[in-house]
Amino acid sequence: MVERRSLTPEFINELVSPKTGERWVADTKIRGFGIRLWSSKRGDGAAFGVRTSNLEGKAIRKTFDPFGRNSHRWRWYINFSDGNIDFSNGIPMGFFLDDARSWARKVIGQAKGRIPTDDEQVQINVEDQKNREQFSRQLQGITLERAADIILFYGPHRGWSDTYTYQMKKLFHSNVPERLKRKLIKKITRNDIENVLSSEMVRPSNARALRSLLHQIFERVSILRGPEILDGMPGYAPNLYKRKLSKET
Known part of the structure; x- marks a missing residue:
């Protein structure tokens, strides 16, 4: 089942998994990006993902990891710094939308053959290293x-x-x-x-x-x-x- 609409945090947080099978809600802002919801014997689930194809027509399927290096929203959770977010029942999925969209643009761009310029790649590497080091320092300071x-x-x-x-x-x-x-x-x-x-x-x-x-x-x-x-x-x-x-x- 495929749906199309402009994804928002509020809409995402209200989504429910289908009774059986899978539900894919495609984002109209970024073609190929969306959120997958599923139901199985092991339980229900939801994840942002990319469904696109490369220049050779090969299907590309990737899932966004909200705790990976491409997501920076974990900082808010570690420090409980965002007073507008209620974490009492876990972390709302809409919390990761911006990071997931940013990740999707990179994945889709690479699949379609867009190669960053030398200057862009240097900046990407610098920012990636900075984020990894900051993440490491923060995690080392907790139990x-x-x-x-x-x-x-x-x-x-x-x-x-x-x-x-x-x-x-x-x-x-x-x-x-x-x-x-x-x-x-x-x-x-x-x-x-x-x-x-x-x-x-x-x-x-x-x-x-x-x-x-x-x-x-x-x-x-x-x-x-x-x-x-x-x-x-x-x-x-x-x-x-x-x-x-x-x-x-």
Whole structure:
């Protein structure tokens, strides 16, 4: 099902997933950009995305990551600086519209063969580096528990089902010691992580899922500490979080 209209934050926040299947609402301001809503046995979801084609006619399908480097709205959530936004029930999808549109313009431009000039590329690289460093500094100043809460809040906006998000939250709080939860990101060592994952209290299947969640947290601190905390650990793989958790979670 495809609809077309000019997307606004208010309209997006009122959208509901279809009872079955998928619903695509195309933005009339940017051709190829829109929001996808779906319903499945794993739960409902919503995500901004791009549906376009490249110069060879090949279909391009990409999904916007509201917690990735292309989104700057996370700063408001971390600091709760925007008094006009109610976060009590999670983060409203319309909150990310501006960043999603900016991301879509770049993705569609690249697909259509628009190559930035040398000066434009230099400016893009400078701004990207600045944003990554600022993001890293801010995240290092919060506790592991706070960082996990942020990642889990964003889960449904990245395509996670409510059930999966709940399982990951339960997994984190059940297996990570309180002292480590309260520790600042910048003070956490590889030994801290290895001690949790190698604990006899954590089942192997759950350890893999927990490792992935912890990796995602440290991946967001990519400039100053980065994922090297977890690199080289036995059994590490960045996509393990996509696997189902053990029923014992």
